[in-house]
Amino acid sequence: MTPTIAVLLIITFLLSTVGLLLLIWSIANNQFSHGQAAARTIFSPGEEGHSEDPARPAETAFTGDNLDQTEALEARWIADQSSRAAVLTWLSSSVFWLLLGSVFGLMSSIKMHLPEFLAASEFLTFGRVRPVHLNAVTYGWASMAGIGVALFLIPRLFKTSLAGGKYAVCGALIWNIGLILGLGAITLGLSDGEEWLEFPWQIDVLFVVGGALCAVPLLLTAANRQVEHLYVSSWYLMAALVWFPILFFIANLPFTFPGASGAAVNWWFAHNVLGLWVTPIGIGIAYYMIPKILGKPIISYQLSLIGFWALALFYSQVGIHHIIGGPIPTWLVTLSIVHSVMMSIPVITVAINHHGTMMGNFGRLKDSPTLRFVWIGALMYTVASLQGSMEALRSINVITHFTHYTVAHAHLGMYAFLSFILFGAFYFIMPRLTNWEWPWRGLISLHFWLVSVGILIYVVSLTLSGWKQGLALLTADLPFMDIVRMTLPALKARTLCGLLMTLGHLVFAFHFVAMLMRRGKAKEQATLFRPSTKEVAR
Amino acid sequence: MKRALAIMVGAALILLLATLTLVVMPYLQMTAEQVPPELKPYTEQQLRGRQVYIANGCMYCHSQQPRDPAFAPGDRDRGWGRASVPGDYAYDQPQLLGTMRTGPDLFNIGARQPSIDWQLMHLYSPSALVKDSIMPPYRFLFRHVEQLEEGDKLVNIPAPHGPKTGYIVATEDALALAEYLLALDHSYPAPTLPQPEQPKD
Numbered sequence: 001m002t003p004t005i006a007v008l009l010i011i012t013f014l015l016s017t018v019g020l021l022l023l024i025w026s027i028a029n030n031q032f033s034h035g036q037a038a039a040r041t042i043f044s045p046g047e048e049g050h051s052e053d054p055a056r057p058a059e060t061a062f063t064g065d066n067l068d069q070t071e072a073l074e075a076r077w078i079a080d081q082s083s084r085a086a087v088l089t090w091l092s093s094s095v096f097w098l099l100l101g102s103v104f105g106l107m108s109s110i111k112m113h114l115p116e117f118l119a120a121s122e123f124l125t126f127g128r129v130r131p132v133h134l135n136a137v138t139y140g141w142a143s144m145a146g147i148g149v150a151l152f153l154i155p156r157l158f159k160t161s162l163a164g165g166k167y168a169v170c171g172a173l174i175w176n177i178g179l180i181l182g183l184g185a186i187t188l189g190l191s192d193g194e195e196w197l198e199f200p201w202q203i204d205v206l207f208v209v210g211g212a213l214c215a216v217p218l219l220l221t222a223a224n225r226q227v228e229h230l231y232v233s234s235w236y237l238m239a240a241l242v243w244f245p246i247l248f249f250i251a252n253l254p255f256t257f258p259g260a261s262g263a264a265v266n267w268w269f270a271h272n273v274l275g276l277w278v279t280p281i282g283i284g285i286a287y288y289m290i291p292k293i294l295g296k297p298i299i300s301y302q303l304s305l306i307g308f309w310a311l312a313l314f315y316s317q318v319g320i321h322h323i324i325g326g327p328i329p330t331w332l333v334t335l336s337i338v339h340s341v342m343m344s345i346p347v348i349t350v351a352i353n354h355h356g357t358m359m360g361n362f363g364r365l366k367d368s369p370t371l372r373f374v375w376i377g378a379l380m381y382t383v384a385s386l387q388g389s390m391e392a393l394r395s396i397n398v399i400t401h402f403t404h405y406t407v408a409h410a411h412l413g414m415y416a417f418l419s420f421i422l423f424g425a426f427y428f429i430m431p432r433l434t435n436w437e438w439p440w441r442g443l444i445s446l447h448f449w450l451v452s453v454g455i456l457i458y459v460v461s462l463t464l465s466g467w468k469q470g471l472a473l474l475t476a477d478l479p480f481m482d483i484v485r486m487t488l489p490a491l492k493a494r495t496l497c498g499l500l501m502t503l504g505h506l507v508f509a510f511h512f513v514a515m516l517m518r519r520g521k522a523k524e525q526a527t528l529f530r531p532s533t534k535e536v537a538r
Numbered sequence: 539m540k541r542a543l544a545i546m547v548g549a550a551l552i553l554l555l556a557t558l559t560l561v562v563m564p565y566l567q568m569t570a571e572q573v574p575p576e577l578k579p580y581t582e583q584q585l586r587g588r589q590v591y592i593a594n595g596c597m598y599c600h601s602q603q604p605r606d607p608a609f610a611p612g613d614r615d616r617g618w619g620r621a622s623v624p625g626d627y628a629y630d631q632p633q634l635l636g637t638m639r640t641g642p643d644l645f646n647i648g649a650r651q652p653s654i655d656w657q658l659m660h661l662y663s664p665s666a667l668v669k670d671s672i673m674p675p676y677r678f679l680f681r682h683v684e685q686l687e688e689g690d691k692l693v694n695i696p697a698p699h700g701p702k703t704g705y706i707v708a709t710e711d712a713l714a715l716a717e718y719l720l721a722l723d724h725s726y727p728a729p730t731l732p733q734p735e736q737p738k739d
Contacts (some may be wrong), residue, residue, distance in 0.1 A: 004567050011559070112640070115665070115674045122678040127595020189593030193632045222542045230541055238542060239549035246553055250561065257561075259627035261568040263635045268560040276553065312549055316556035322637060325605035327622040332564050398610050402601060402639035473639065476615030480642050485670060 005331060038229045039297035039304075042157070042288060044072040051295045054431035055369045055438055075159070080432045082161035083151050086168035086217065087433060090148030091426065092516070093176050095509050097140025100183075102505045104133035106498040113491040123187050131186050131198045138196070138273065139207065140179050142418055143244075144172070146281035147214055149425045150237045152433070153288055154218060157234040158225035164217040171213030178206030192252075194262070196270035201254040211245050232304040236284030239312060243276040260327045267322040274413060275315035282381065282418045283311075283350055285425050289374045290357055293428075294364065299356040307349035314342040321392035324401060340392030347385040354378040369444045373424030376452070380416035384409065399474065404487060405466025408459045415501075416455050423447070423508065430515050439520025443511045450504030458497035465490030573628040576726035580629055580718070587718025590711045591634065594676065601636035602645045602722070619646035623728045641673055648723035657716040658693045658708050666699035679712035 040048060046069040050062035064070035108130040110117050118124045147168075155162040162168075182199035185191065191198040199207075218241055251269030291298050298304060320328065320336035358375060365372045387409055390396050400406055427444060431437060438444060465487050472483045514520065580588065591597070606621040607614040614620070622645055627633055651657060659666060662680050664673035684704045686692060691708040700706055708716070 004563055007563065008559070011555075015555070111674060112672060115672050119674050120677065122594070125594055125676070125678075126674045127598055128593075130598050131595060191592055191595070193592035193597075193634065195597075195637065225542075230545070234542075235545050238546050242546045242549050243553055246550065246557075250557060255631070257565060258569065258631045259629075259633055260624040260635075261565045262631070262633040264564040264568075265561050266633070268556070272553075272556075309548075312552045316553050317560060319560060323603075323635065325609050326603050326635060327624050327626065328564065329567055332560070335559060394609070398605075402637065406637070474610060474612045476612050480616065481668060481670060484640070484672060488672075491672075 004329070008331065008335075036297055036301055038231070039291070039301040041227055041229050041231045042233075042292060043295075043297075044076060045069050047073075047295070048297070049295045051293055051364075051368070053293045053368045053370050053428065055427035055441075055444065056367055076156065079155040079159065079161050080152070083155050083165060084433045086162065086165040086172075087148050087152045087429065088516075089169050089172040090144050090151060091429070092512075093172055094141050094143075094145035094148060094422075095512050097136050097144060097179065098505055099502075099509055101133055101136030101141055102498070102502040104129050104136060106495070106502050108133050109491070109495045109498045113488055113495065122189070128187055128189065128191075131191060131195075132183050134196070135186065135198060136179070136183060137414070138278075139175075139182075139199075142278050142414065142422070144175065145422045145426070146240075146278060146418075147211075149285055149422065149429065150241065150281060151214070151217065152425075152429050153233060153237065153285070154221050157231050157237075157288070158221050158227060160221060160224045160226045162217055163220035163224055167213045167216040171210040173210075174206050174213065175210035178203055178210060181206070194266045196273060197251055197266060199252075201252050204248065204252040208245055208249055211241075211248070215241055215245075231288075232298075232301070232308060233284040233288040235305070235308050236280035236287070239308075240277055240280040240284070243272070243280075247272050247276065263323055263326065264320060264328055264332065268319040271319035271322065272316060275311075275318060278414065278418050279315065279381075280311065282377065282421045285421050286354055286374050286378045286381075289370060289421075289424060289428060290354055290378065293368055293371045293374075294357065294361050296357065296361075298353045300353055303349045304353050307346040307353070310342075310346035310349065314339045314346065318343060318388075318392065321397065324392070324394060324397045337392050337394065340389050343385060344389050347382060347389075350378075351382040355382070369441075369448070370424040370428040372448065373420045373427065377417050377420030377424065380412060380420065384413040384417050387412070399470035400466065401470070402473065403466040403470040404462045404490065405470060408462035408466060411455065411462075412459050416459065420451075423451075426508075426512070430512070434515060434518070436515060436518050437520060438511065439514050440511065443507055447504050447507045447511070450500050450507065454497040454500035454504060458494055458501075461490040461493040461497075568624045571624040571628075572729050573625045574623075574726060574729050577626065577628060577724070578721075580721060583714050584718045584721045586711070587714035587716065587721075588634075590679070590715040591718060592632075596644075597634045597636040597638075599636075599638055599640035599673070600642065600644045601639055602643065603635045604643055604645050613643065616642065617646075617650060618643040619649070619724060620728060622724065625729065626724050644719065644722055646722060646724055648720040649725045652720060652723075654713075654716050654720060655693070657719050658691070658712060659695060661712060661715065662693055662695055662706060663699040666696055676712070679709055679715065681707045681709055683707050 044064075046065055047062050052062070054061075062073070064073050107118065107124070108126060111119075111126045111129065115126075122128075151162065151165075151168055178199070182203045185200050185203060186198050190200055192200055218238065222238070247269055251265055257265045287298065287304065317339040318336050320332050321340050324333050324337070326333075354375070355378070365375060391400050391406070391409060400409075427438065469483055469487050472478045472486065603622050604613040604618040604620065626645075627635075651660075656667070658680075660668070661676045663675050663677075664671040665675075680693065682701055682704055683690070686705055686707070690705075691713060693706045693708055694700075695706050
């Protein structure tokens with residue numbers, strides 16, 4: 001038995017002992033008592049049973065039946081307004097990076113089947129355009145939008161005003177400077193050379209500082225909180241904001257991890273960006289939006305807490321499944337595979353809660369833009385995660401590794417899951433912050449259909465093609481170039497999808513700017529307190 | 539505040555555990571691995587070529603990690619070489635293992651295509667040598683001159699892929715990159731066998 005395995009065994013033993021003690025302690029101290037009452041903390045008094053979706057047409061907003069209830073709603077309106085500057089800064093930035101990232105994604109896609117496209121310039125060669133796409137959509141779009149939505153939800157979840165919002169505004173500025181410098185560095189060929197870690201480490205410091213500045217309002221607001229119980233969304237958001245800086249800092253330590261051990265660190269980090277950063281943000285938002293729009297609490301609150309800790313424990317150790325068959329110790333790969341499969345536990349608990357709460361309310365998908373985006377995102381989380389657990393198995397991975405199948409899977413997670421939830425959150429948040437209606441509801445539908453059809457064809461075509469590619473690569477029966485030719489139809493289909501999604505983003509960005517500029521029809525009251533359209537018609 | 543802090547500390551501790559198992563322990567084990575005696579450190583020119591490889595993102599389409607034939611026989615059967623071991627990467631900072639095979643594995647490209655002329659021609663115009671190749675051309679790594687000067691590395695490009703008049707000359711970057719690719723030759727035997735799949739004990 002090697003010393004490593006001995007250490008592993010000892011750690012496992014100590015951990016399980018600590019876990020057992022914690023369990024005994026929590027049962028003795030009645031820590032499992034949060035029942036459905038805790039799940040109702042997101043509603044104002046009397047609000048349960050009423051839908052809140054400012055993006056929905058003909059919505060009768062709940063304004064309270066008595067003075068207490070109206071006061072509670074007014075307090076929430078004040079809380080919403082308190083986060084306005086910070087949230088708008090992060091969200092506006094994210095929309096810009098979404099557009100830029102989409103254009104670079106589309107460019108990469110075209111280059112995959114037309115190698116002569118923009119090939120003359122070294123700054124636009126495939127190997128630079130592709131990492132610009134990845135970093136712009138990950139750290140620009142997904143991270144900035146995620147932080148923006150988190151900043152909006154924090155005062156709501158803590159039922160108090162956002163304290164220290166100016167730190168977050170400052171953080172956004174630094175973060176944006178980091179992105180400009182980082183993406184510029186990649187374009188100039190100054191990449192650090194590892195996937196997801198391309199930004200030169202000197203520039204990474206800016207992200208650590210920018211992110212840390214967002215932790216200040218989080219902590220200040222948490223200290224002022226007016227709620228007895230912290231709703232599960234706040235668990236996910238707080239944890240994500242703790243995890244990301246640690247991950248980002250360790251993985252970017254320069255000159256620390258040589259050779260093959262660098263690969264382990266690389267994928268420990270890259271998968272944790274998904275698992276411990278964007279996933280908790282996405283799930284946390286869905287845990288808020290779905291019950292809020294339906295006006296009913298999630299069906300099992302205890303399950304949601306189990307899901308949270310299971311996610312923390314299992315997701316943090318799955319990264320090495322990206323190097324199955326690679327030059328690293330077998331125990332390490334096995335550890336990650338076991339955790340990848342264990343991930344089905346938190347995924348299923350989240351699925352029971354998200355989809356179970358939706359039961360009997362699927363009709364609402366027709367009229368609520370936010371619910372439609374968020375629920376489809378939640379559904380795709382279930383699909384992408386279960387697919388990911390399967391992909392980590394050696395027998396499946398030997399086929400899918402190194403192929404376009406993995407690319408399809410990544411987009412299923414980052415786009416169909418996370419970006420959809422973020423889109424839904426945008427449609428919810430913007431009317432609340434700007435006290436303005438979405439000017440043209442038809443554009444929301446157009447956005448929805450463009451991106452939905454785009455990502456659907458994207459995932460289906462690359463999944464099928466990638467699988468065939470993987471099977472062919474297993475043996476040497478087919479010459480390599482024949483396999484490349486085999487994948488060409490899917491690569492071309494992807495360009496079409498990229499075009500559809502980019503168009504969808506243009507519609508979305510246009511609508512977002514129109515919202516900021518207060519286009520469309522004026523109204524007299526805050527969205528929350530507006531009279532229903534039907535009443536006006538009468 | 540108590541609970542909020544408990545959640546954040548708990549979350550950080552769990553991540554610390556994962557860091558211990560996925561970062562610290564592999565680091566300790568892998569850096570202690572034996573370096574194959576035949577593995578030569580990179581020359582200065584090869585290191586420069588490696589930077590060109592990084593700058594232009596070659597690893598987004600090419601891996602450098604043939605797998606165990608018992609696991610994925612295609613890797614060996616295509617002539618990509620024996621399974622790689624941690625020691626093979628002793629001089630790689632950062633590692634360039636790659637996760638995509640839009641193009642073939644390059645761990646032994648220096649052994650498969652040992653001619654620098656082939657490498658340079660291929661970099662200038664991949665489709666001139668490999669029909670239908672979707673690899674982008676790296677013409678920006680070359681100079682187009684009317685007159686050859688002393689010390690210029692001439693690259694003969696077969697028609698119609700080359701220019702109509704004049705010559706194509708490799709820049710220092712192109713030469714360095716080609717030298718790096720030629721250095722990717724790990725055909726020596728591995729002192730530590732690729733770890734076989736072991737049943738858990």
